[in-house]
Amino acid sequence: MSEEPKEVLLRRLEGLEQMPSIPVILAPLLRYFEQPLESLDVQGAVVLISQDKSLAAQCLHMANSPLFGRWQRVDSVRSAVVALGMQRMRDIALSCSVLKLAPADQGGIDPTVFWEHSLGCALVSRRFARGIGFSDHGKAYLAGLLHDLGIIVNLWILPGEFGRAMELARTHRIPLHEAELRTMGLTHCESGRRLAEQWGLTPELVEVVGSHHQLENATHHRALLALVSLSDLLCRMNGLGHGFIEERQVNFLEQPGFALLLKECPTLETFDWARFTFELEGYLDEVHRLVSLLYRPK
Ligand SMILES: [Fe+2]
Ligand SMILES: [Fe+2]
Numbered sequence: 265m266s267e268e269p270k271e272v273l274l275r276r277l278e279g280l281e282q283m284p285s286i287p288v289i290l291a292p293l294l295r296y297f298e299q300p301l302e303s304l305d306v307q308g309a310v311v312l313i314s315q316d317k318s319l320a321a322q323c324l325h326m327a328n329s330p331l332f333g334r335w336q337r338v339d340s341v342r343s344a345v346v347a348l349g350m351q352r353m354r355d356i357a358l359s360c361s362v363l364k365l366a367p368a369d370q371g372g373i374d375p376t377v378f379w380e381h382s383l384g385c386a387l388v389s390r391r392f393a394r395g396i397g398f399s400d401h402g403k404a405y406l407a408g409l410l411h412d413l414g415i416i417v418n419l420w421i422l423p424g425e426f427g428r429a430m431e432l433a434r435t436h437r438i439p440l441h442e443a444e445l446r447t448m449g450l451t452h453c454e455s456g457r458r459l460a461e462q463w464g465l466t467p468e469l470v471e472v473v474g475s476h477h478q479l480e481n482a483t484h485h486r487a488l489l490a491l492v493s494l495s496d497l498l499c500r501m502n503g504l505g506h507g508f509i510e511e512r513q514v515n516f517l518e519q520p521g522f523a524l525l526l527k528e529c530p531t532l533e534t535f536d537w538a539r540f541t542f543e544l545e546g547y548l549d550e551v552h553r554l555v556s557l558l559y560r561p562k
Contacts (some may be wrong), residue, residue: 268425270449277421277455284420286463289316290361297354298466301402304350310342313357322360322558323353331387331550332356355390355405359383362409363559365416372419372427377507380555382409384504387547388495395540396529398491407472407492410465414456414473415440421455422448430506437511439500441477453477479520487528490521497521502544504551 268276296312297304314320320341327344328337332352338344345353363379389408393401418426425448433443441451457474465473468485475482476493494516499505501514516522516537526532 273422273425273448273450274454277417277458279421283459283462284365284416287361287364289319289364290358293357293361294465297358301350301354304354306342306345306350309345309350309353309357313341313353316361319357319360319364322363323356325557326356326360326554327353329550329554331547331554351402354402355386358406359386359409360558363555372423372430373415373506376555376559378412378415379559380551381499381504381506382412383555384499384547384551385409385411385492385495387551388498388544389492391543392491392495392498392540396491396525396532396535398487398529400488403468403488404491404495407469407488408495410460410469411472411476411492411496412452412456413459414452414454417455417459418444418452433506434508437508439477439510440506451477479524486524490524493521494519494525498541498544502541503548504544 292312296308313323323341324338324344326332327348332348332355336347338347344356348356362382386405386408390401390405392398393404398404415426418429426444429440429444429447432438432447433440436443441453444451453474453476457470460470460473468488471482471485472489472492475489476496479486479489479493482489497514497516497519500510503509522532
């Protein structure tokens with residue numbers, strides 16, 4: 265256990281002025297893309313994305329990746345929005361702007377590994393949502409992308425304690441949140457919830473960020489939460505985790521998230537896990553390539 269009791273760590277997390285601020289471009293993008301898809305127009309999206317030249321360039325890299333279904337090269341933001349459609353472009357623009365958020369301390373976890381896990385989880389959540397008939401694929405993508413925000417907070421505010429948790433997880437090959445609980449008495453869910461609230465994210469995103477490892481505590485948005493929690497587990501079990509492979513056998517049908525999600529999406533009963541896992545393996549190289557292309561620490 266950390267030398268400092270949980271209460272002291274929680275008080276340190278209240279030091280909001282040290283918390284990472286929302287990347288400048290992300291706030292207007294979130295506000296714009298939170299509107300219903302049918303009310304968004306190509307010109308509005310192009311103007312917004314083009315305001316930031318590096319964001320526009322990154323969006324084009326991503327738009328040309330097979331992960332976003334593009335097989336013919338696009339060379340302008342406008343042609344990308346037209347060719348990929350507004351929903352894909354929303355996923356791309358939000359991913360690129362979130363990736364601008366750099367962890368302050370890079371001792372605990374390699375930021376490239378962190379963003380590969382986040383982007384992988386976003387893609388898996390979206391694909392999973394589509395496969396089981398979950399209503400909002402875009403929301404699933406964004407929730408997957410942001411679910412581990414608390415890790416960034418821990419790197420900023422509790423770097424020493426988090427570094428020890430990461431070390432314990434790595435050496436014993438246990439889930440990171442279990443190691444955090446053992447060493448700090450709290451997990452990145454608690455710290456992430458504070459940042460998600462401070463940023464004014466929607467209540468369902470706050471719930472995913474704040475409860476994805478404690479599904480039993482959640483009272484709202486449980487289907488989305490369960491979907492992201494299962495996608496997170498799938499990524500961790502398939503080489504898109506936190507830089508190490510956890511040593512344990514996992515039966516997805518016995519996960520708490522499975523029963524929760526089944527209530528909302530009955531097609532989950534016949535979902536083809538083997539095929540899904542096989543597809544996920546195909547994502548790996550492209551996720552690695554894309555993140556190293558997009559994410560260049562300063
Ligand atoms: Fe997590
Ligand atoms: Fe995660």
